[in-house]
Amino acid sequence: MIPGVRVGHVTDPVGLTGCTVLLSDAPAVGGVEIRGWASGVHGLDFLDPRHLVPTLDGVLLAGGSAFGLEAVWGVMQFLEERGVGFRTSQTVVPHVAGAILYDLALGDAHARPDRAMGYRAAAAARPGPVAEGNVGAGTGATVGKLHGVARATKGGLGCATLARDGVHLGAIMAVNAVGDVRDSETGRLIAGTRDSAGGRRLIDTGAALAAGVPPPAFRPVNTTIGVVATTAHLDKVEAGRVARLAMEGYSRALSPPHLGTDGDTLFVLSVGTDDADVESLGRAAAELVARAIVRGVRVAVATAGLPAARDLE
Numbered sequence: 001m002i003p004g005v006r007v008g009h010v011t012d013p014v015g016l017t018g019c020t021v022l023l024s025d026a027p028a029v030g031g032v033e034i035r036g037w038a039s040g041v042h043g044l045d046f047l048d049p050r051h052l053v054p055t056l057d058g059v060l061l062a063g064g065s066a067f068g069l070e071a072v073w074g075v076m077q078f079l080e081e082r083g084v085g086f087r088t089s090q091t092v093v094p095h096v097a098g099a100i101l102y103d104l105a106l107g108d109a110h111a112r113p114d115r116a117m118g119y120r121a122a123a124a125a126r127p128g129p130v131a132e133g134n135v136g137a138g139t140g141a142t143v144g145k146l147h148g149v150a151r152a153t154k155g156g157l158g159c160a161t162l163a164r165d166g167v168h169l170g171a172i173m174a175v176n177a178v179g180d181v182r183d184s185e186t187g188r189l190i191a192g193t194r195d196s197a198g199g200r201r202l203i204d205t206g207a208a209l210a211a212g213v214p215p216p217a218f219r220p221v222n223t224t225i226g227v228v229a230t231t232a233h234l235d236k237v238e239a240g241r242v243a244r245l246a247m248e249g250y251s252r253a254l255s256p257p258h259l260g261t262d263g264d265t266l267f268v269l270s271v272g273t274d275d276a277d278v279e280s281l282g283r284a285a286a287e288l289v290a291r292a293i294v295r296g297v298r299v300a301v302a303t304a305g306l307p308a309a310r311d312l313e
Contacts, residue, residue, distance in 0.1 A: 001130055002161060002168040004271040005229045008124030009136030009157075015111020016304060017063035017103050019071045020136030020157065020172065021121040022227050022269065023079075027055030029270040030097060031239025033247050038223060039263030040066045043097035047267075049236040053086045053095055058122065059227050059267050060098035061137035061174050064112030068100040074118025099265040101176040101223040103140025105149045106304050130159045130172065133299035137225065141176035142306060143297060144192030145222060146205045146213065153191040153202075154308040155181075158296025160288045167274045167281070171249075171288040173226035175296035178215075178259045180205045181309070184252040184290035191297040191309040192255070200313045206255045215259060223263040224254065226292065228285045231272030238278050243268040245282025249289025 001007050004025045011018040030047045042060075045051055058075055062068035076094045079085055085092035104112075121136070132138075138157025145152045155177070161170040175181065180192025180202065193208075195201045209215060228246050243266050250257040250264055258264050266289065300308045 002170040002229050003231060006125035006127050007130045007172065008121045008126065009131055010117045010121040010124065011135050011139050012111055016107025016140040017111050017113060018136045018139035019060060019062035019068065019113040019117055019121050021058060021060050021075055021118065021125055022229065023058045023122060023125045024269060024271045026271065027057060029234055029236055029239055030056035031236060031243045031268040033243035033266050035247060035258035035264045036262035037260045039265050040069065040100040041098065041265055042069050042072050043095065046095045046097060047236060056097055056269065057084055057094045058096045059269065060096060060118060061225050062098065062100050062113040063103035063137055063140050065100055065102045065104055067112040069098055070115050071113040071118030072096050072098045074115040075122045078119050078122035097267055099225040101137065101141060101174055101225055103176065106140045106142055132158050132295060134301055134303060137174035138296060141174055143175060143177045144180050144205060145178050146193040146208060150197045151194045152306060153194065154300045154303050154306045156296040156300030158292040158299060160291035160295060162284065162288060164284060167276045168231040169228065169284055169288055171226060171228045171292040173224060173289060173292040173296055175224050175293050176222060177224045177254050178222045178262055179257060180255045181253055181293060181297045182255050184294055200307060200311065202312060222261050224250065224293065225265045226289065227267045227269060228289065229269040229271060230281065231274045232270060232276035232281055233273045234270035239268045239270050241278055242282045242285055246285035246289050248286035252290040253293035
C-alpha cells in the first residue's frame, strides 16, 4: 500500500465472502463520499468535522451486506487489546469506519463476515504489496447485473499506488457494480453484463439503459467500495473534498456508476505530514481509483460458474 498503512484480508472461499481491513500506524484523519441509494456504512459520525474525536484508527471493507458490518467490532477488539484508540479515563475506544457490499447472491447467503473474521483481518494487516482479485471484500464481488447475477462477470479487489512530488497515494477498491467496467484509458468494455448466462460477449449496460431497458428491479446486489490513503496532511474537511474529487474515478471506470441499487462508498485516509494541494491530490486520487477498479476485474478469476474479464471475448 503506502507508508503508514497496513492491509489485511480474510477470505471465505466456500461461502464466497470476506473482508479487508486497513489500519494506520498512527491515528489517521478520515473523509468519505457516498453515491447511489443502497449504501451500508458504519462510522460516518467519526468523519464529521464537528465530532469530538479527531482521528480514525482503521477502515473495514466487507461483503455480507448489512450483516458484514458485524466485522467492525472484531477490528475494534483487536485494536483495544493493543491500546489503540481514543483514550478515555477507563480505556481506549478505537474508531473504525466501515462499508459493505452485497455478495449474498454468489455463494452461501448465510456466510457473512463476522466479528471473528474482522479480528483475523486486522491481525493479518501488514505493510507492503496487497493481495488482489478474489480476496477479502472482493471474494464474492460481481459486475454487470442488468439482467441478474447469472449474466454477470466476476468482480474483485484491486489496488493502485503512485508517488508524486514526495506524496504517496494508494487506492483499494472492491468492485461489485450494477454497471460494466471499462478500461479507463481506452474506454473499452472489459467486464460486465453478458449476452447470455453462458455467453462470453459483453453487452453495453449504459447503452441498454439509455435505449429504454429498465434498470434492475431486484433487491440490491451491488456497490463498489474502497479507500484512498495518502501521506498528505489533510483535515477532515479536506479529506472529504478529496473523496468527492476521487469519486470521478468511478465515472471513468464504471459504466454507469451510482445507480439506485448501488451504494458506492469511498473513504479517504490521511496518514502523513506531507504538504499537498487538495485539488491536485483529488485529481490524482480519481486516476488511482479508476486504475484500481480496472485492476480488480483484470486480476479476478472465474468463480461459481461466472467468468472473469480474462475469460471474455
